[in-house]
Amino acid sequence: MTDTAEPAAEVDAEVLIVGAGITGLYQLHRALEEGFTALLLEAGDGVGGTWYWNRYPGARFDSESYTYGYLFSRELYDEWEWQEHFAEQPETERYLNHVVDRFDLRRHMRFGASVVSAAWDEGSSTWTVRTADGAAVRARYLVAATGVLSVPHYPDVPGRDEFGGVSVHTGRWPAAGVDVAGKRVAVVGTGSSGVQVIPVIAPDVESLTVYQRSANWCTPLNNRPITAEEQAQLRADFEAIKHTLDTSASGFLHPTHDRATFEDAPEERRAFFERMWSSPGFSKLTSNYTDLLMDPEANAEWCAFIAEKVRGLVDDPAVADKLIPKGHRYGEHRPPFVTDYYETYNRPNVELVDLRESPMTRVIDAGIETADGVVRDHDVIVWATGWDFGTGALNRMGIVGREGLALTDHWADGPATFLGVQTVGFPNFFFPGGPHAAAGNNPRYNGDQVDFVTDVLTFARDHGYDTIEVDPAAEERWTEMVDRYAVRPPSFGQSSYYFGANIPGKPRRYLLNSAGRPKLFKEIARVIENDYKAFRMTSSS
Numbered sequence: 340m341t342d343t344a345e346p347a348a349e350v351d352a353e354v355l356i357v358g359a360g361i362t363g364l365y366q367l368h369r370a371l372e373e374g375f376t377a378l379l380l381e382a383g384d385g386v387g388g389t390w391y392w393n394r395y396p397g398a399r400f401d402s403e404s405y406t407y408g409y410l411f412s413r414e415l416y417d418e419w420e421w422q423e424h425f426a427e428q429p430e431t432e433r434y435l436n437h438v439v440d441r442f443d444l445r446r447h448m449r450f451g452a453s454v455v456s457a458a459w460d461e462g463s464s465t466w467t468v469r470t471a472d473g474a475a476v477r478a479r480y481l482v483a484a485t486g487v488l489s490v491p492h493y494p495d496v497p498g499r500d501e502f503g504g505v506s507v508h509t510g511r512w513p514a515a516g517v518d519v520a521g522k523r524v525a526v527v528g529t530g531s532s533g534v535q536v537i538p539v540i541a542p543d544v545e546s547l548t549v550y551q552r553s554a555n556w557c558t559p560l561n562n563r564p565i566t567a568e569e570q571a572q573l574r575a576d577f578e579a580i581k582h583t584l585d586t587s588a589s590g591f592l593h594p595t596h597d598r599a600t601f602e603d604a605p606e607e608r609r610a611f612f613e614r615m616w617s618s619p620g621f622s623k624l625t626s627n628y629t630d631l632l633m634d635p636e637a638n639a640e641w642c643a644f645i646a647e648k649v650r651g652l653v654d655d656p657a658v659a660d661k662l663i664p665k666g667h668r669y670g671e672h673r674p675p676f677v678t679d680y681y682e683t684y685n686r687p688n689v690e691l692v693d694l695r696e697s698p699m700t701r702v703i704d705a706g707i708e709t710a711d712g713v714v715r716d717h718d719v720i721v722w723a724t725g726w727d728f729g730t731g732a733l734n735r736m737g738i739v740g741r742e743g744l745a746l747t748d749h750w751a752d753g754p755a756t757f758l759g760v761q762t763v764g765f766p767n768f769f770f771p772g773g774p775h776a777a778a779g780n781n782p783r784y785n786g787d788q789v790d791f792v793t794d795v796l797t798f799a800r801d802h803g804y805d806t807i808e809v810d811p812a813a814e815e816r817w818t819e820m821v822d823r824y825a826v827r828p829p830s831f832g833q834s835s836y837y838f839g840a841n842i843p844g845k846p847r848r849y850l851l852n853s854a855g856r857p858k859l860f861k862e863i864a865r866v867i868e869n870d871y872k873a874f875r876m877t878s879s880s
């Protein structure tokens with residue numbers, strides 16, 4: 340740590356946060372709690388991030404509601420009774436608005452404020468941040484809580500803008516809704532969002548055509564209302580629940596299993612798989628056999644079980660066959676969780692188009708044409724085609740650090756980070772909830788990052804420093820670790836969006852950290868123990 344002699348600059352806010360999702364709101368709360376002046380800018384017109392933008396019918400958690408919500412306030416936890424084990428989007432949006440009002444955060448927030456540039460000023464050690472409407476804000480610290488799944492991706496299909504009907508991405512669903520009743524609707528994409536929207540709208544539409552590029556290993560979400568007894572138990576168990584969620588590798592409550600696949604006889608295995616099939620959400624991943632993601636043969640057993648289930652649920656064997664993934668193992672892509680998804684294909688008004696057999700050639704005024712020459716007419720096209728994961732929002736914010744270095748150039752070959760919170764050349768810039776943190780239940784490890792960023796800022800202030808930049812060696816170590824773990828189980832596969840595989844031209848680098856939360860905990864503890872020497876801190880006064 341070194342000293343310089345620049346005068347301290349006037350700032351509009353000491354901490355400027357971008358993004359009003361679950362990460363940014365927590366960062367705002369923590370910054371204010373520690374006595375910083377803080378302001379939050381959000382491109383949307385309301386609170387919620389993911390749960391503001393994703394209003395499509397059927398949008399809901401795959402994490403148990405009470406494991407996703409905040410744990411920092413016992414009073415908040417006690418007073419908010421989630422209605423379902425996996426809450427639907429409106430409830431989560433209401434919850435996050437409740438948090439904002441309960442902790443008096445709204446007066447520190449500006450909506451409709453899309454950040455288009457952020458430039459580091461070396462002389463004053465501040466960031467100047469501009470929004471699309473021309474406003475400028477100067478801040479000491481810039482915290483981008485801009486989300487990993489916040490920039491919608493559309494496939495590059497000719498004529499997409501020429502469609503004469505309603506064209507909508509699941510992640511930009513209008514608040515006023517989209518009228519699909521009695522319409523000829525296309526859903527493009529069968530990832531986590533596609534498989535949620537399909538069964539919910541199918542009964543209302545005249546026809547539903549599902550355009551599938553990659554089939555996914557879907558299993559039941561097994562959602563249900565939370566009973567009064569469960570509500571009482573959730574209150575009684577708060578401390579234990581908090582402890583597990585604060586410490587578990589996945590950030591879920593699911594207990595891990597203690598047996599490997601072939602330790603069980605075939606009939607025991609089948610009974611266990613049945614229990615998994617009936618278990619809630621992500622427990623199929625977190626509570627399954629210990630070797631599920633490690634041993635291809637073990638993985639194939641579980642896949643064969645799911646395939647058999649699909650064949651049992653879908654009447655037409657040819658359709659069932661198309662719905663069974665061929666080219667990837669379970670856990671290679673993010674596994675979606677479903678309610679009545681496979682059964683939807685038994686409806687007479689639902690058709691499945693396999694884009695592997697017949698790719699989409701163009702969108703025309705009336706609908707969609709495929710390579711076999713068939714044109715299907717549609718009134719509405721729903722693009723459930725995913726996101727520019729991990730770096731999408733950060734790379735679109737016009738961030739320029741030391742000596743005119745653009746973040747997009749610095750990360751041209753993929754992100755380099757320390758703990759998924761900072762990168763060299765961009766002092767006083769943090770990005771909790773961005774790439775490289777961990778994997779699992781998002782708010783848990785994003786919250787760990789927010790707590791850590793807040794600790795770093797507080798340490799710097801308490802010691803008279805106001806410029807913070809990660810040491811290049813620390814960044815190199817963390818990034819090298821991320822890349823090393825990326826190519827071995829239990830990482831998601833290289834054909835997944837976690838490697839940028841869905842975006843043409845995007846560097847194929849892993850955007851999560853599959854050494855996971857334990858590694859994050861360990862490194863954070865080490866940084867604190869070593870008095871934050873992983874960061875170069877200087878003073879401008």
Ligand SMILES: Cc1cc2nc3c(=O)[nH]c(=O)nc-3n(C[C@H](O)[C@H](O)[C@H](O)COP(=O)(O)OP(=O)(O)OC[C@H]3O[C@@H](n4cnc5c(N)ncnc54)[C@H](O)[C@@H]3O)c2cc1C
Pocket residue numbers: 357358359360361362363380381382383387388389390391393398399400401402407452453454455484485486487488489510532732735736771772779780781782785
């Ligand atoms: C449909 C869906 C379901 C999901 N379900 C789960 C789940 O069950 N469990 C789970 O763990 N995770 C889930 N996720 C992942 C989810 O993104 C995270 O759980 C969580 O919402 C991330 O919160 P965040 O605050 O980091 O980012 P976000 O919620 O994405 O918020 C980021 C905010 O930043 C704003 N922003 C971005 N760029 C700018 C800019 N330049 N200027 C101003 N504002 C900007 C965006 O408008 C957005 O509001 C889901 C994601 C989706 C899309």
